[in-house]
Amino acid sequence: MRYSKTHKEETRRKLLDSSRALVKKGGFDTTGVEALMSAIGMTPGAFYSHFPSKQALLEAVIQEELEHSIGMFRPGPQNDLETFRKRLKVYLSASHVRHPEAGCVLPALGAELGRGAPQVRGMVEEGLNRMHANWKEALGDEDAAWAALSQCVGALVLARSVKSEAARTRILEANRAHIERLLDAARKPA
Amino acid sequence: MRYSKTHKEETRRKLLDSSRALVKKGGFDTTGVEALMSAIGMTPGAFYSHFPSKQALLEAVIQEELEHSIGMFRPGPQNDLETFRKRLKVYLSASHVRHPEAGCVLPALGAELGRGAPQVRGMVEEGLNRMHANWKEALGDEDAAWAALSQCVGALVLARSVKSEAARTRILEANRAHIERLLDAARKPA
DNA sequence: GTCTATATCTAGATAGAC
DNA sequence: GTCTATCTAGATATAGAC
Numbered sequence: 446m447r448y449s450k451t452h453k454e455e456t457r458r459k460l461l462d463s464s465r466a467l468v469k470k471g472g473f474d475t476t477g478v479e480a481l482m483s484a485i486g487m488t489p490g491a492f493y494s495h496f497p498s499k500q501a502l503l504e505a506v507i508q509e510e511l512e513h514s515i516g517m518f519r520p521g522p523q524n525d526l527e528t529f530r531k532r533l534k535v536y537l538s539a540s541h542v543r544h545p546e547a548g549c550v551l552p553a554l555g556a557e558l559g560r561g562a563p564q565v566r567g568m569v570e571e572g573l574n575r576m577h578a579n580w581k582e583a584l585g586d587e588d589a590a591w592a593a594l595s596q597c598v599g600a601l602v603l604a605r606s607v608k609s610e611a612a613r614t615r616i617l618e619a620n621r622a623h624i625e626r627l628l629d630a631a632r633k634p635a
Numbered sequence: 636m637r638y639s640k641t642h643k644e645e646t647r648r649k650l651l652d653s654s655r656a657l658v659k660k661g662g663f664d665t666t667g668v669e670a671l672m673s674a675i676g677m678t679p680g681a682f683y684s685h686f687p688s689k690q691a692l693l694e695a696v697i698q699e700e701l702e703h704s705i706g707m708f709r710p711g712p713q714n715d716l717e718t719f720r721k722r723l724k725v726y727l728s729a730s731h732v733r734h735p736e737a738g739c740v741l742p743a744l745g746a747e748l749g750r751g752a753p754q755v756r757g758m759v760e761e762g763l764n765r766m767h768a769n770w771k772e773a774l775g776d777e778d779a780a781w782a783a784l785s786q787c788v789g790a791l792v793l794a795r796s797v798k799s800e801a802a803r804t805r806i807l808e809a810n811r812a813h814i815e816r817l818l819d820a821a822r823k824p825a
Numbered sequence: 826g827t828c829t830a831t832a833t834c835t836a837g838a839t840a841g842a843c
Numbered sequence: 844g845t846c847t848a849t850c851t852a853g854a855t856a857t858a859g860a861c
Contacts, residue, residue, distance in 0.1 A: 555745030559795030599789025
């Protein structure tokens, strides 16, 4: 055979990894199949050997992105509040704002998810519920967990929407400072 | 003359009002000039009598949307915490989630703003700063104002991204409950 | 499995008639 | 100022050669 038997799945892996970054950086609707394929050095025609449609790729991308995001905050051996605090600081960092291609899918695709097919929104719902369970475990409060999730996603959206570096920094630092209070309240509850 | 002298500005008004809703509902890149024009009963060619490009329309849309959003939370004669609380409940309502076309531009365009031209991001930055000033006045805390803004925008993004009505309600109610605590803390500060 | 080439559609934008 | 018609470019997707 002209191609090894693992060649196809390797190509699919490369395509998926590359597309996850490109889609988060440029948006799903606005990133074409040609761009996705040329990013891995191939031509658009080959795309359809791996996915039946562009929509099918989106579903695979969302699935892997959510799994990855859940993993980032999954309780580990030392899932104490301090670990959680460190992860939050990474989430609310200037680096995360500057590099959507390497970051969380929720602020990166944002409104596009809300306009997505029911299948996509179902996947997001399940992923969010699992994230919430982890955050609740760390914060010890159901409402605070949803609020912190919302705050983090919103902070990234806003920080990316402003023009100046100064404004970006202000938004991020204010959010970090405020969430510190939330963590303090969780550590020593009234 | 075949058209009254106010005809052009009336058409422009109709186009802008209609486009503001359509763009928030369907996204900017994904809503075509043909759709924008046919929504006001006209053909795509006439678009360029009013705006030199689609990008120019976006800038006008963002400008008016931000003005409107600022106005929604502007301190009025009775801008006490109770008034602010009522406005927050409207923002975090199921109706707002269901009707992006009539709601806030920030969660509706979300990531599209972050990918926008510097000119657009400059407008967003100025608008956000004015919103923040109002929220800070109501909450009495600079960091809390940025956090609440972020939380509200993020909550709308997340609530719109899930599939079931139950999940939508859960996210909204948790955010409302949590922000109530913020308001209580602002009313009687430690 | 991937390529080249192309079919088909829709986008943003322009030209010229009325 | 608006319409019809069209240009050009880009999109998703398919056909057939290698």
